[in-house]
Amino acid sequence: MRRLGSVQQKIPCVFLTDVKEEASRKHEHQQFQVVATENVNPVALEANVDCAFATEKLDGTCCYVAVYQGQFYLWARLDRKPNKQAEKRFRKHQHTHKSCKDFSWNVEEDFKMVPESWIPAHRVKHSNGHPIPDEHGHIPGWVPVQKSNKQYCWHSSVVDYELGVALVLKPGCDDDDLLEITALPLADLQEQTLELIGTNVNGNPYGLGSKKQPIHCLVPHGSIPVRNPPPVNFQLLSSWFQENCEGRVEGIVWHCNDGTLIKIHRHHLGLRWPDGETRLGSRPAVVRLGGASAAYSDSEGLLSWFSPLNGQRFSRLQDVHF
Structure with missing residues (x-):
């Protein structure tokens, strides 16, 4: 599996953006939206985006694998955000100056508390x-x-720390279209970022599982290639998202040769998401836990549910059920 850029920061849009004073399609209660102009971002041009490797932008929540207390752990994304007073000052500055630049933060006093384990x-x-x-x-x-933190119960469901493994969705080895649900050692995912997708994440655009039988899995960033992506052109990308079956994705992330990551998602182009059946959810999938599948039958998480399905193939990812 090709290992590409780790997603640790906000990824810039492939086009220069503008702010419109209208309700956001992406964020509830946000009274503005960020839209793409037709001008390619100089950052993308400098990184030679036309020669970059295009992968599917996934709609879930970002995770990270790293060592904690001497063993490999899954980490959940938690951005430290300003408190109400600081947020008001920041928004006022933003509105007055039409920019975030030159705003002065007091990091010790302006931000909400985070757990001691936060990094x-x-x-x-x-x-x-x-x-x-x-x-x-x-x-x-x-x-x-x-495991004790119920806030991250869906994250917990895809890892077994005793066995040191995670439930991962990745492309199959023997078929371009086939997806594979497997268990990978957390040690093999060290310092990688992944997307947690599934029943209880972001409205479940991929149609995984159900309320009675929720299904979640981790998808390594950069692991799902976009086949025959369009050139970086506003009109061509907009048409591709609306008319091409490969374009039934939330967006594209380009992995440039110098390590730069560049993205576009449908909301930048004023397009709906999800809009009908998704490309990922409609791809065939197989459960391949290998010879260790019997060891997973006693796991506390989803691995125990997938263990009896070892070797079973489904015509669509969204048809996977226990």
Whole structure:
């Protein structure tokens, strides 16, 4: 499986963006939306985006695998955000100056508390020993997923720390279209970021599982290639998302040769998401847990439910059921 860029920071849009004073299609209660212009972002041009490797942008929640207390753990995304007073000052500055630049933060006083185990994401800038916020006023970071924390119960369902494995969705080895549900050692996923998708994440656009039998899995970032992606052109991309069966995705992430990540998603182009059946949810899938599947039957998480399905093939990912 090709290992590509780890997603630790906000990824810039492939086009320069503009802010429209109208209700967001993506974020409830947000009274503005960020839309793409037809001008390609200089960051994308500098990174030679036309020669980049295009992968599917997945609609879930970002996770990370790293060591915690001497063993490999799954970490959940937790951005440190400003408190109400600081948020008001920040928004006022943003409205007055039409920019986030030159806003002065007091990192010790302006931000909400986070758990002691919280760590800032890679490449977060520091000042006087403190991580400082990005242009959105957030400090990206991670917290370890512990079984005792019910807030992250869906994260917990895809890992077994005793066995040291995670439930992962990845492309099959012997078929371009086939997806494979498997168990991978957390050690093999070290320092990677992944997307948790499933029944109780972001409205479940991929149609996985049900309320009675929720299904979740981790998808390594950069692992689902986009076949025959269109050139980086506003009109061509807009048409591709609406007319091509391969375009039934939330967006594209380009992995450039210099390590830069660039993205586009449907909301940038004023398009709905989801809009009918998704490309990922309609792909065939097989459960391949290998010879160790019997060991997973006693697992506390989803692995025990998948164990009896070892070797079973489904015509669509969204048809997987126990």
